[in-house]
Amino acid sequence: MNRGTVIAIVVGVTIATGFVIWMVRNFNSHNYFWYETYRPSSDQPYGLSYTVDLLEHFQDEKPEWIRKDLITALEQTQAPNYLFIGEKPLYTDEMADALIAYISKGNHAMIAANEFPVTLMGKLFNDGTEAGNVLPPFNEADGFQDTNAGTAILNSYHDKYFDLYFRYPGLPKDRFRFSYRVRDQKESHSWRYFQTDTGGLQVAAHDDRHYPSMLDLTIGNGHLYLFCNPVLLTNIYAVDSNKIPFFNIMFSHLEQGGTLLDEYSKIPPSQQAGDPEFNSPLRFILSQPSLRSAWYMLLAGAFLFVLFRGRREQQVIPLAEPNVNRSLEFAMTVGRMHYLRGDHLHLVQQQMRLWRSFVKDKYQLVAGEDQELFISKLSMKSQVPESAIRDILDTYKSFKDRLSLKEKEMTDFYTKTRTFYKSCQ
Known part of the structure; x- marks a missing residue:
């Protein structure tokens, strides 16, 4: 085993061991997936x-799901509440206008998002609309970016713990601690807060650094609540009895009478329009933790296969020269030897064997005791006159007791068999 092979084996074993350890650490913890999915059907730690x-228990009725066309749902619903919990609501301009109009009618909306x-x-911060007039100006230096990908008014810091305080009159200033x-x-986690000037805005909740975590915006006759740490509303805290007062607050x-739960706005606008690029199988695989892991395992296996099995396992084998058929040359050489020795009888015997073998292979006939029957059948199948077949057999029979033959006798017998080969069907 040479040095290159040893190095390849060591590298391969190291990669495989590290991959197995990673798999065990990430997928053997009671089958939980520790990702912030915000899926309402997920019972995983960071599902909903x-x-x-x-x-549902708080309002004594099931929420209404928005899975198709947010604008139509907001215009037709009788529910006084709207709730979004997720990474970021992907509103178009028309969807944002419909939400502002919905709130202005006296309804309540809560958006819990990281962005x-x-x-x-x-539209909210002084863009000239009626809703914007009730909110203070937004300073671009505070982080406002006119881009679909950027966060609006947020900053963040990392810590293992997050303390939240509500600032409503009449509520005890209890601390809710999260980890x-x-x-x-x-x-350690990235905890977000609103960094804009909150003068004139109602701060509903703040952290232990007095950074605003939740804003209460009055729009028309309704209220919009912006909460910038949606992870606090996921399952892992909902099942903690100590956090029930937090969820109650x-x-x-939200008012009694039903709530619209928005799932539609979590879908990219291009996918809402049916863009096939965003419905590709690979995008779906990478969006699912279990399928994504299986995909990475497949790629790792292919890499290891190429690393070990793709290398040559032996030296290059030189091309062998093709075999040449020399049977005809051999036959000609043997025949010439017999001819030079004058062994004409032996050549006649060889000719007769070849003739009988030809008849047997082509017509499935073997000469037996009944020579006339054999001649009749062979003549019928080969379309050769019986006289020519009988001549061959009789001539060969006349040579049976001979010890030698003349050259002319051998040549005549050869001529008769060759005539048979040419005329048979």
Whole structure:
């Protein structure tokens, strides 16, 4: 085993061991996926199924789901509340206008997101609309970016713990402490806060650094609540009995009478329009934790296969020269030897064997005791006259007791068999 092979084996074993350890650490923790999915049907730590159950219990009725066309749902619903919990609501300009109109009628909306879209924030902060007139100007130096990808008015810091305080009159200023967990470990997390000047705005909640975490915006006759740490509303905290008062206060911002839960705005606008690029199989695979892991395992296996099996396992084998058929040359050489020796009888015997073999292979006939029957059948199949076949057999029979033959006798016998070969069908 040479040095290159040893190095390749060591590298391969190291990669495989590291990959196995990674798989065990990430996928053997009670089958939990520690990702912030914000899916209302997910019972994983950072899903929303238990949160939805708490909301239903708080309002004594099931929420209405918005999975198709947010604008139509807001225009037709009788529910006085709208709720979005997710990474970022992907509002178009028309969707933002419909939401502002819905709130202005006296309804309540709560958006809990890590980012707020410019399509909405640009309309709220003094863009010339009626809704914008009730909000203070937004300073671009505070982080406003006119881009669909940028966050609107947020900043963040990292810490293992997050303390939240509500600032409503009449509410006790109790501290709600949260920690971000991955499996059994508390890990540092990016906690967000509103960094804009909040003069004239109602701060509904702040952290222990007095950074605003939740804003209460009055729009027309309704209220819009912006909460910038949606992870606090996921299952891992909803199942904690110590956090039930926190959820009661959060849901108390919503009125009785039903709530619209928005899932439609989590879908990119291009996918809402049916863009096939965003419906590709690979995008779906990478969006699912289990399928994404299987995809990466497949790529790792292919890499290891190329690394070990793609190398040559032996030296290059030189091309062998093709075999040459020399049977005809051999036959000619043997025949010439017999001819030069004058062994004409032996050549006649060889000719007769070849003739009988030809008849047997082509017509399935073998000469037996009944020579006349054999001649009749062979003549019928080969279309050769019986006299020519009988001549061959009789001539050969006359040579049976001979010890030698003359050259002319051998040549005549050869002529008769050759005539048979040429005329047979």
